[in-house]
Amino acid sequence: MLIPHPLLGPRDAQEFTYLGDASLLNRPDGMAEGALDAFNRHVYLRDNPAGVHRELWFHEQGDRSWLVVTRNTLTHEILGAELARDVALAQKGGAK
Amino acid sequence: MRFSGFRVLKEALTGHHGWKPLWRNPEPQPAYDVVIVGGGGGGLSTAYHLAKVFQGKRIAVLEKGWLGSGNIGRNTTIIRSNYLLPGNEPFYEFSMKLWENMEQEFNFNAMVSQRGILNLIHTDGQRDAYRRRGNAMLLAGADAELLDREGVRAMYPWLNFDNARFPIKGGLLQRRAGTARHDGVVWGYARGADLLGVDIIQNCEVTGFRIENGKVLGVETTRGYIGAKKVGVAVAGSSSRVMQMAGMRLPIESHVLQAFVSEGLKPVVDGVITFGAGHFYVSQSDKGGLVFGGDIDGYNSYAQRGNLPVIEEVAEGGLALMPAIGRARLLRVWGGIMDMSMDGSPIIDRTPVDGLYFNGGWCYGGFKATPASGYCFAHLLATDRPHETATAYRLDRFERGYVIDEKGMGAQPNLH
Numbered sequence A: 001m002l003i004p005h006p007l008l009g010p011r012d013a014q015e016f017t018y019l020g021d022a023s024l025l026n027r028p029d030g031m032a033e034g035a036l037d038a039f040n041r042h043v044y045l046r047d048n049p050a051g052v053h054r055e056l057w058f059h060e061q062g063d064r065s066w067l068v069v070t071r072n073t074l075t076h077e078i079l080g081a082e083l084a085r086d087v088a089l090a091q092k093g094g095a096k
Numbered sequence B: 001m002r003f004s005g006f007r008v009l010k011e012a013l014t015g016h017h018g019w020k021p022l023w024r025n026p027e028p029q030p031a032y033d034v035v036i037v038g039g040g041g042g043g044l045s046t047a048y049h050l051a052k053v054f055q056g057k058r059i060a061v062l063e064k065g066w067l068g069s070g071n072i073g074r075n076t077t078i079i080r081s082n083y084l085l086p087g088n089e090p091f092y093e094f095s096m097k098l099w100e101n102m103e104q105e106f107n108f109n110a111m112v113s114q115r116g117i118l119n120l121i122h123t124d125g126q127r128d129a130y131r132r133r134g135n136a137m138l139l140a141g142a143d144a145e146l147l148d149r150e151g152v153r154a155m156y157p158w159l160n161f162d163n164a165r166f167p168i169k170g171g172l173l174q175r176r177a178g179t180a181r182h183d184g185v186v187w188g189y190a191r192g193a194d195l196l197g198v199d200i201i202q203n204c205e206v207t208g209f210r211i212e213n214g215k216v217l218g219v220e221t222t223r224g225y226i227g228a229k230k231v232g233v234a235v236a237g238s239s240s241r242v243m244q245m246a247g248m249r250l251p252i253e254s255h256v257l258q259a260f261v262s263e264g265l266k267p268v269v270d271g272v273i274t275f276g277a278g279h280f281y282v283s284q285s286d287k288g289g290l291v292f293g294g295d296i297d298g299y300n301s302y303a304q305r306g307n308l309p310v311i312e313e314v315a316e317g318g319l320a321l322m323p324a325i326g327r328a329r330l331l332r333v334w335g336g337i338m339d340m341s342m343d344g345s346p347i348i349d350r351t352p353v354d355g356l357y358f359n360g361g362w363c364y365g366g367f368k369a370t371p372a373s374g375y376c377f378a379h380l381l382a383t384d385r386p387h388e389t390a391t392a393y394r395l396d397r398f399e400r401g402y403v404i405d406e407k408g409m410g411a412q413p414n415l416h
Ligand SMILES: Cc1cc2nc3c(=O)[nH]c(=O)nc-3n(C[C@H](O)[C@H](O)[C@H](O)COP(=O)(O)OP(=O)(O)OC[C@H]3O[C@@H](n4cnc5c(N)ncnc54)[C@H](O)[C@@H]3O)c2cc1C
Pocket: B037, B038, B039, B040, B041, B042, B043, B062, B063, B064, B065, B066, B067, B068, B069, B070, B071, B072, B073, B074, B075, B076, B077, B078, B079, B204, B205, B206, B207, B234, B235, B236, B237, B238, B242, B257, B258, B259, B293, B334, B335, B336, B337, B338, B362, B363, B364, B365, B366, B367, B368, B369
């Protein structure tokens, strides 16, 4: 599998380590109401879809950036990759 | 139709005209007492034990493809009970004992072969860990022996003992472990269940659940609606997809695991050897092919095939351990979809939906569990209580902090 790194171009997936579903970026607020339940869902429960999946890959043997890769779990086709930092910032409402 | 030596002789002398199909191919009934979803090892063993041990009536197994089309037909057939944790080891030892009697019980040759499994040791730390594991096994009634370097050499003199990175210092041996013929296990349980009146319905995919007021009434399938008082789901790699139709998210990720077979060689490996440090394990089939594998590819997958880097890694591990196989050719490579749970251990439990039961999270080790997985699931379906060896396999153990994490890796499925 080749991952289209937004800064470095196509890189062999072997250079990366895999973490899992990109929802792991959204760490729940531990002080909020219902935090226990939110953390259970965050840490343990997964959608695990057959089809398009957004997932975290770490460029360990490269520039050590975290990417959000969009990939089809039925075919292994990679549909795109973004810097996880950009995705996380966009989710927080575009703050810098 | 019973199998026996006499029967084989008689058929041989009369042109083999008397053999019959091993099970019927019935049309689905409008309703059953219990519907099992998934005709793999888990589902068939459940139906068999439900009918046999718990005298269940009106039972159906619904399989979306053909029997054995899932992981049970794709695995490397190792059976063993060499686990460490108290939540696991009694269950796997129960399974081991069922393997030892299964063929007589269901009158079918599953080629259960207790040829022994050897886990190699390379460091003092590993020896301590394996000694502890061996003691845990003994406490649960299993067998375990710690071998030193010379003990391993006596068994397998041709291993590479002086690898610079992982010299062999000994091994943990379970002599009662071994292999079984995966298809034989499917056919044996299917035939056994069929003889006890279970309807085995192939090419019947479950596409939804009918749930009213929090209670399951039946399943929608590609062959129409089938009513059921209880539904037991045992679909391994498809667990998340199927349970999602009942509105549940599971502590499971689906990953691909590959396996390999070499060309037929003269007998050389008469047991099972695992080289965990090199991500490689091997046995030899009765036809002579080396059957081997390594780790899962490591990313979510439903593709039933893996990628080349793992093939290279497994081949490297194999060569590091057994330089002698360098010229052997690889014949076949394939993959299966593992239901990797968040702690690496399985789940056999009720669900929040009344009448809906779940069996899954088998990771890469559910073949050895086939007899006990079915027995314990049948126990749960019949009595609404977990079997005594499966009390730890609760669905809510993650939330409650009672994970069963053999490897101590945390909620990271690709590391279990
Ligand atoms: C390469 C490889 C090597 C392995 N090696 C070992 C080993 O050495 N030792 C060991 O103990 N374990 C091993 N395993 C793991 C073991 O094979 C599995 O854990 C075990 O087979 C899973 O249980 P099962 O047999 O019930 O699954 P499966 O055989 O996968 O059965 C599940 C069935 O459910 C069906 N299904 C899915 N969705 C639906 C639906 N909607 N409706 C109806 N039916 C459905 C599928 O078609 C399938 O037949 C290995 C697995 C692989 C892939």
